[in-house]
Amino acid sequence: MSDDPALHSRRPLTLRFDIPISRTREFWDGLRDGRFITTKCKNCGNVSFPPQADCPNCMKGEFEWVDLGRDAKLLTFTYVQVTPASFVENDPYIIAIGELAKGLKVLAWLEGIGPEDAKLGMAMRIEFRASKEGNPYYVFVKA
């Protein structure tokens, strides 16, 4: 703490967001059902990850859901030891970027191994988890 005089403002601002997911709801439902799916534009065929209802390529809004499979290759990673305020209760974690069989990339935690065992190019698999609030999410594990 500094010795400089300060007005200790203590009016807490708590941020709780209700983030709309109605347009990509199938993705989140898919995670609960053990499926990793995303949007494919019916007009131009563009496949997006993260999923989005409106095509960033042709701007059309007609899409279908396609299964991305669960296999990935490790492109890069980091081992986060200083975590943000809202993750202080977590142990250090590995954040990885993996390339899926179809060429799309995904960013997620890599669980189950230590950073010394993470090798670029190694095979990984997507698995499904639920947050303590009950929200579904996905992680990589070593294949």
Place this chain on the structure above:
Amino acid sequence: MTRVAIVGVGHSKFGKRTDVNVAELAFESIKQAVEDAKVDRKEIGNVVVGSAGGWYEESLPAVIVNEYAGLNSVGTMRVEAACASGSAAVKAAYNSIVSGETDVAMAVGVEKMTEVDTLTSVELIGRAGSYMWEFENFGMTFPAYYALYAVAHMNRFGTKEEDMSRVAVKAHHYGAMNPLAQFQKEITLEKALGSQVVSWPLKLYDACPLTDGSAAVILASEEAAKKLTDTPVWIRGVGYSSDSANLSRRNDYVGLEATVAAAKRAYAMAKVAPGDVDVATAHDCFTIAELMAYEDLGFCKKGEGAKMVREGQTEVGGKIPVNLDGGLKAKGHPIGATGVSMAVEITKQLRGEAGPHQAPIRNGVGLVHNVGGTGHYAYVTILSRS
């Protein structure tokens, strides 16, 4: 289209500034810039404030800053381009002169990052990407973003942790010559290499600090500049670009495509080549970012950034001196102020007023490279004595 010159500069002491609030901090730079330009405040038609905000109590920094500085009923806005907010402010001020709206404009960058606790700051910066897909479930941090690039760069080009540490040693060497820098102390390679791991492979000494600070530049049209000063520094080129919010949508992780695109545009507009640049600031929020910047700005070939720092090519006496003010690493990185601070530094270099860390000026050309986020935004500004 009128040419635009920087005719006045101001820069606060960077660091943990518990002695001032955000308006008082901005005022330090504004006062200096107004006095340096010898301009009547009434002539300033537009004040653009670059500030990311969120870590200090005020939500509308532009009006808070203007009120405190007696800039009444002036055209104003606050701009955000993450850590490139300062360059975005300079660009917006520049535009208002080029368009003929005003003959004199000011860009002010200010950030007050230490009024909240450190982990809250870490969180706010970590959310600066794609909150939904990178933060909510995976707790991204700013060091983690750049660490993903560092690992890929190390793997592809053989860049070593020591090479990154060398960037920190260089930054502290020059920071020790800058009385406005947050850290004015030399460090050893061993100290940098042995520092606490933040997000492997990045360590404490690979990372810029959390900083309070401000900077200001006053810009003028060619006609107004000629009346105000004998030492105008001209804005010859401005290039800017962006990249995906999600890192998963990037093509590769060994350089910032936004920097490459911004630099290409700025060089073309200024009609200069990388080899013409006498002195540069490169956005070194992390040491790996500076190495990638050497490559992306065309100071060397892709993959040779580490070689540049090993050979001392970016020190005074080398091929192109970079970050002689200590860079973000040692000078500090008050997010919204950084781009303006860089413009101040290069203006001083081109005027020959940089003091102990003055670079030799041959062509009279300097370059400002300012990145927002992890190459989410990039601005390259080329300044020239002629």
